[in-house]
Amino acid sequence: MSRPRNDTFLRALMRQPTDYTPTWLMRQAGRYLPEYCETRRRAGNFLALCKSPQLACEVTLQPLARFPLDAAILFSDILTVPDAMGLGLYFAEGEGPRFERPLREEWAIRDLSAPDPHDKLRYVIDAVAEIRRALDNSVPLIGFSGSPFTLACYMVEGSGSSDYRHLKSMLYARPDLLHHILGVTADAVTQYLNAQIEAGAQAVQIFDTWGGTLTPHAYREFSLAYMQRVIAGLKREQDGERVPVIVFTKGGGQWLEDIAAIGCDAVGLDWTTDIAQARARVGAKVALQGNLDPSALFGTPESVSAEARRVLDAFGNHPGHVFNLGHGISQFTDPENVTALVETVRSHSRAIRVG
Template sequence: MRKAPIFPGKTGVYSGDAIADNRNHRKTSGPSSEKIHDLLCKGSKAMDKVDDRATLANIFTMAEPKTSVLKNDRLLRALARQPVDVTPVWLMRQAGRYLPEYRRTRARAGSFLDLCMNSELACEVTLQPIDRFALDAAILFSDILTIPNAMGLGLTFMEGEGPHFERPVRNTRDIDCLGVPDPETDLDYVLDTIRLVRRELNGRVPLIGFAGSPWTLATYMVEGGSSTDFRHIKAMMFEEPDSIHRLLLTLAQAVIDYLNAQVIAGAQALMIFDTWGGVLSTPDYQTFSLAYLQRIITGMRETHVPVILFTKGGGGWIEKIVKTGCDAIGLDWTVEIGKARARVGNEVALQGNLDPCILYASPKRIYQEVASILEDFGHGSGHIFNLGHGIQPHMDPERVGILVDAVHELSVPYHL
């Protein structure tokens, strides 16, 4: 763990007045996303033919299984807005309590946190939905609160109550005591899981790594766990904005280091979950969340591994989110995806955005809702089908399989 970065003051990049357009930096620094995508999918033999040292250094120095070739590249192609044969689909919380095999593995682990920290079992859980459904991507099984746990806040998960921190962050002294975790030592179990998953996948589908946004992590750290009113962090935000900025700056650096380490370990795409960004006003969202999301994307190494940003409740801000330089924007179900596409054009891909509760409905209704979203998005690439939030514990796995098959079946005409 190293010392947190020094806070430069509340002006500059943290001002809510404007978010600088970061897309040009992402597009011009290093090789193009299309070139990297092709090399990703072709494997190490293609890498050997690249004679540009900078390009090679920029692409994938992670511990990739050198013999694997990505057999299903739909997700990466869609993220690069390249042609695909069908719309790719993966689902938030696709590995979780709705699966009986997950529940059995969780019982063996002893607790949720023990499961996250056991690389072999976390790998097993990551692969369970891939073995069961025709999904187009795996997502690392972990939790967004691994970073604050590595900072020493004492994370526990109370049955029926969610996460709880023994030592919440409530004042400047608490913030000053925080350091930036070293992923290789403090979060090594996550990186080991990524390496195991890549080996076991053997190129079947790409692997998505992830982290929580600085604002979302800060809400849990200051509140001490889940919250419905966010009274502690909002009081600090309004009364002590400099303190919140110092906390967010520390977390942004921690997320940068963590995601870069995930890429080196083998993650082929990344997602940042800004679960609680939507509880902020527009000016506060720009100042306390979006500015730090942009900082993270700027701080990512020049590999240009595609990054998906998801702000729950952030449908009104997608034009601003585009300017961070992300490759895709995740949408919840309150946004019409066709209108969202019209608003952002071809600048980014869009992910989403089915109401997860459709999985409680009949197969016929699932097909109807899938058809509606596909029609709303329209023809062409740049759409990753997903739910607007995670699969819920009581959902039927059979319905999940029906959803995945419906996306592939019904999307064919949109890619001819």
């Protein structure tokens, strides 16, 4: 397959000059879009939507039909991997994801094994292939996975958590068990991302949503080291083109230099990190992605545009910036504000390059 006609996103990730700053949004296919809600209603529930390659393709393309975005991201969920490991994923109404069999017993942890992505996760791989065909080389397709540590949080807790008591008890009392979980999960994530790349993903992102809850020492030992292991095992080329890797640790701004050193091509920033300072800290080592506060989209089109210009001006006229939010877009976002955001990024970044 040939390179996308709009390859601005890929060039920005490789810190090459671009005519403007490319944009995509974390969770860009989601409940803020009425067309997504209609497709999800037809699917019956969220998990059924994820497990239908045809419907996953449909919702992946919806934001691209509405906004001039520079990349598509596979519609799926990070918890498909532990579900494929046999933990029994389900979604309780109003309560978010849960696992029927969280990892609490040593025998269950020792029995854990990495699933074959071409078997247990075939529906995701089929969705990647179908989306890539549907895009018809218009824009690049991003694949993704949760980080080993973030997946382990859900696998041990059995759901989201405010304090990660079970996970952190294991981390301090039985670090050997947590390392075993992380090792198996790192192997699973590596195989999963490689299968996505083989099916057509042209860039991949590792979502380390909960790494920022750790101490600096624990972050390096239990999160960063395993992301580095995943990256080292990835197939970084497709059709003769490099497949860039983005690492996003929410709350990880204090470890920016450490993240930039693990072999990734870009580091995602949440909204609590100053992007100008981040660029000064990493220089030309990696591209940076981010980092508008998702809540800024609750404002007016004028205030959204002002905040977007603030981020772009802070980064300046330098290669290596992908515009994104500092976390996923909220379901309560007005789509008109997304229109204002994407149009402002496109026009203002062009003006910065000219000026």
